Amino acid sequence: MGRTSDAKEKILSAAQSLIELRGYSALGVAEICKAAGVPKGSFYYFFESKEALALAVIDEHWAGQKRDWTGILNSEAGPLDRLRQLFEVTEAGQRAGQQSCGTVSGCLFGNLTLEMSNQTEAIRTRLQEIFDAQVEMVDSVITEALERDEVTVTDTREAARSVVAQLEGQVLFAKLYNNTLRLSPLWANCLALLGARAPQEALAGS
Amino acid sequence: MGRTSDAKEKILSAAQSLIELRGYSALGVAEICKAAGVPKGSFYYFFESKEALALAVIDEHWAGQKRDWTGILNSEAGPLDRLRQLFEVTEAGQRAGQQSCGTVSGCLFGNLTLEMSNQTEAIRTRLQEIFDAQVEMVDSVITEALERDEVTVTDTREAARSVVAQLEGQVLFAKLYNNTLRLSPLWANCLALLGARAPQEALAGS
Structure with a gap:
């Protein structure tokens, strides 16, 4: 549980930085996960879509x-x-x-x-x-x-x-x-x- | 010449409408050309990049x-x-x-x-x-x-x-x-x- 909620925070934090720098449309889920250092599978465990993120x-x-x-x-x-x-x-x-x-x-x-x-x-x-x-x-x-x-x-x-x-x-x-x-x-x-x-x-x- | 400058105008006009509706990042060159009704080859004849457009x-x-x-x-x-x-x-x-x-x-x-x-x-x-x-x-x-x-x-x-x-x-x-x-x-x-x-x-x- 500790590790998964950590992954969610990492995704949120990376997404916020990337959205502030480059906007929303230009971003892909793979890029967000790479910046967050989490596997792409984690993303859809926490967020059903990029819009939900x-x-x-x-x-x-x-x-x-x-x-x-x-x-x-x-x-x-x-x-x-x-x-x-x-x-x-x-x-x-x-x-x-x-x-x-x-x-x-x-x-x-x-x-x-x-x-x-x-x-x-x-x-x-x-x-x-x-x-x-x-x-x-x-x-x-x-x-x-x-x-x-x-x-x-x-x-x-x-x-x-x-x-x-x-x-x-x-x-x-x-x-x-x-x-x-x-x-x-x-x-x-x-x-x-x-x-x-x-x-x-x-x-x-x- | 008449046809090519017409194509340029069509690309510009389609791009302006699409950018107003959906922003810039979300757009692709193929989509702009489709909306303009011109072949994708025309695009790069007139514009060297999406940024130039x-x-x-x-x-x-x-x-x-x-x-x-x-x-x-x-x-x-x-x-x-x-x-x-x-x-x-x-x-x-x-x-x-x-x-x-x-x-x-x-x-x-x-x-x-x-x-x-x-x-x-x-x-x-x-x-x-x-x-x-x-x-x-x-x-x-x-x-x-x-x-x-x-x-x-x-x-x-x-x-x-x-x-x-x-x-x-x-x-x-x-x-x-x-x-x-x-x-x-x-x-x-x-x-x-x-x-x-x-x-x-x-x-x-x-």
């Missing part, structure tokens, strides 16, 4: 990211400070990825959305659920900021979608230009999108 | 989009009205695509950025040039708006990047949710990102 990679990646986002967005800091920390952590994560593999790999969910969402409904649905959850988490924080009269938006859901869209768009450019400095306007743009009342104060509050 | 598809798509963007962004309308028209035309284009093939296909350049930019430097460089050109075009219009005191941003290049990033992010969500209504906040968000002085007036100026 992709869903497992997505779920595992989201489990980690959700933990990070929850920790940041539910902290004791003021709501706008929590959003600023979210962008800082995102930027740090992309920088670490660039240092370890040479290129900014971007957002796994954004990458798979543009590559895969029109091809398999199971992946589309899972990615929708994840972005819905992200928007929901950001919405809660914006709602708090609104109650404290720190922002002027009225449709907090729409505002949360726009903040996440800005994040995805800037991460896309960080990947294209292989430059994490592309992420530095995120905080000022978030304040602008939220119609924040006192951006200088909020910035100084860090 | 992808570059030709990108160039052709950009030639058309650049014509559209230039027409809109150099028109006689006020600068902010021109930006609004750009979003309206983008939304209309995505709606037309959805009506003709059932799903929102998104932005070809954004799709290929997230799928391909870390895999081939030739494609990365071409996509960088295209997004640089888009940002440059939007920057010119923002600079005009700034001269007319209609916006309050000071770094017009950074602002242009953020407007294009917001566009890419919202188009990503329009694709994921197969819903072009996701593009409707683009105009209000653009005004927020630019610190527009009188959004109501600008909106009424349409």
